[in-house]
C-alpha cells in the first residue's frame with residue numbers, strides 16, 4: 001500500500017509537506033467546541049492564555065485552566081488533552097472532568113488542566129500540526145512544534161512540583177489506515193501493518209514505572225469500558241504488556257508529553273473510540289474515570305517515596 005504523497009523510500013521535503021497540508025480541511029470548530037466550553041468554566045476556575053499559534057493568518061489561543069486557591073505548598077495535578085487533535089475524548093474528557101469534578105480537590109491539590117494542546121489538528125481531525133510534525137515526539141526545549149514548545153514553557157516553572165501528570169489520548173482505527181501510513185511516507189520508510197487493540201490501555205514510564213498507580217487507574221476505567229487484552233505475542237501495539245492493560249515507553253527520551261514534568265506519577269491514557277462496544281460518551285467517561293483515579297491515588301500516596 002503506498003501513500004498518495006511523495007516517492008516511496010524518499011523522505012518528504014517542503015513540497016510534499018505543502019501538498020499534504022493542502023489536503024487537510026477544517027472539519028470542526030475549536031472555538032465552538034473548546035473555547036466556548038472553557039468560557040463556561042470561567043466563573044469557577046482561573047483561565048489563562050499560555051501562548052498562541054498563528055497558522056495561515058488564523059490565530060489559535062492556547063488556554064490553561066487552574067483550580068482556584070492555588071498554593072505553592074500543595075502538589076500540582078496536571079491533566080493534558082488534545083496533544084493529538086483528532087483524539088476527541090482527550091479534549092472532551094478533560095472538559096467534562098473540569099465541569100463535573102474540577103472542584104473536588106480544592107484545598108488538597110493545585111489542579112492544572114490543558115484541554116486542547118493542538119487546536120489546528122483538533123479542527124482537521126489530524127495527528128500532526130501544519131508542518132507535518134507530531135507534537136508528541138517533540139516535547140523538549142527548542143521544540144520545532146509550537147504546540148509542544150508552548151506547553152514545555154508553561155510547565156517549566158512547575159518542575160519538581162507536579163506530583164501527577166495524566167495525558168489523555170486515543171488509539172483509533174485511523175491510526176492504522178491513515179496516520180501510520182502517512183508517517184512512513186513522510187519519513188521515507190516502508191509501512192509495516194500493525195494491530196489496533198480493542199479496548200482501553202495505559203502507557204507507563206519505563207524509566208519510572210509505577211505499577212500500583214497504573215493498576216488503580218485501570219481498575220477505575222474497567223468499570224466504564226473494557227480494557228485491551230494482549231495480542232497473540234503478549235503485546236499491545238507492538239510493546240510487551242507488563243500488567244493488565246499497561247505497556248511502557250521511555251517517555252522523556254521519546255519526547256512524549258507525559259515526560260515533560262518529571263512527576264512521580266505519570267500515565268498516558270489510550271481510549272479506543274472505534275469499538276462497537278464503546279460510545280463517544282463512554283469514551284469521555286473513561287477519560288474522566290482515569291483522571292479521578294489518578295488524582296485520587298496520587299493524593300493518597302503523596303507522602304510515600
Ligand SMILES: [Zn+2]
Nearest residue numbers: 084087169170
Ligand atoms: Zn495520541
